[in-house]
Amino acid sequence: MLELRAITAGYVKKAPVVRDVSLTIAPGEAVGLLGPSGCGKSTLARVAALLHRPDSGTLVVDGEPVRHWRHRAPRELRTAFGVVFQQPRLSADPRLPLRDLIAEPLRATGRREGLAERVAELASGVGLTPDLLDRRPHEVSDGQLQRACLARALVLRPRWLVCDEMTAMLDASTTAALVAVVEEYRAATGAGLLAVGHDRTLLDRWCDRTVHWETLAASARPAQAGQPVAERIPAG
Numbered sequence: 251m252l253e254l255r256a257i258t259a260g261y262v263k264k265a266p267v268v269r270d271v272s273l274t275i276a277p278g279e280a281v282g283l284l285g286p287s288g289c290g291k292s293t294l295a296r297v298a299a300l301l302h303r304p305d306s307g308t309l310v311v312d313g314e315p316v317r318h319w320r321h322r323a324p325r326e327l328r329t330a331f332g333v334v335f336q337q338p339r340l341s342a343d344p345r346l347p348l349r350d351l352i353a354e355p356l357r358a359t360g361r362r363e364g365l366a367e368r369v370a371e372l373a374s375g376v377g378l379t380p381d382l383l384d385r386r387p388h389e390v391s392d393g394q395l396q397r398a399c400l401a402r403a404l405v406l407r408p409r410w411l412v413c414d415e416m417t418a419m420l421d422a423s424t425t426a427a428l429v430a431v432v433e434e435y436r437a438a439t440g441a442g443l444l445a446v447g448h449d450r451t452l453l454d455r456w457c458d459r460t461v462h463w464e465t466l467a468a469s470a471r472p473a474q475a476g477q478p479v480a481e482r483i484p485a486g
């Protein structure tokens with residue numbers, strides 16, 4: 251279970267961009283998060299993935315309240331999350347060939363055994379041909395780089411995936427391919443998913459339910475009769 255309880259977070263102490271927001275994702279569940287640009291979706295996603303410390307509120311991961319974020323978080327908790335961002339070029343070291351980019355988390359956590367095989371298996375899974383693995387980010391397309399970033403997010407076999415507008419820059423066929431990779435991984439491992447986006451149709455198809463930003467702050471307070479706190483839309 252991933253529980254964001256009454257989270258307030260932002261970048262300037264007295265002007266939080268996320269105020270009193272609560273959201274719970276059940277084990278294995280896929281939740282889509284929709285909302286207008288600039289409302290704070292990415293900030294909340296970063297709190298959920300241990301990348302941004304909230305000003306107040308509690309994040310509970312699989313029953314454990316989180317006390318530390320970023321490099322201070324315990325490694326086993328940090329590696330429970332795989333994160334993919336909207337702009338792969340901002341999250342990829344431009345010096346690394348794609349094979350090293352994908353392997354980065356394995357090296358950083360000292361898991362070198364079977365590294366080459368794991369990278370090859372994931373690269374093939376996300377649709378990267380072997381010749382692309384020797385190229386650096388500036389030598390591949392956005393879609394190819396995003397495939398590598400997704401492989402990197404999966405390489406440590408996370409229990410939770412946070413996809414923050416993962417497909418916003420991509421065409422329809424690459425979008426479908428990346429969503430299929432995420433869903434295959436989730437089917438095989440039971441990982442839960444928070445998918446942030448603007449494309450309601452995509453999120454409705456992809457996720458078990460889609461939540462609207464406007465309803466999230468209300469869910470921190472007792473719901474009033476007749477007031478929906480989240481919208482459940484059947485997948486497909």
Ligand SMILES: Nc1ncnc2c1ncn2[C@@H]1O[C@H](COP(=O)(O)OP(=O)(O)OP(=O)(O)O)[C@@H](O)[C@H]1O
Pocket residue numbers: 261267285286287288289290291292293294
């Ligand atoms: N590093 C930062 N420093 C200061 N302000 C920031 C920072 N990152 C985001 N913000 C501000 O916080 C607010 C929420 O940003 P956030 O990226 O969480 O929104 P979002 O809902 O994900 O938007 P979008 O859908 O456009 O990606 C915005 O007003 C943004 O300008």
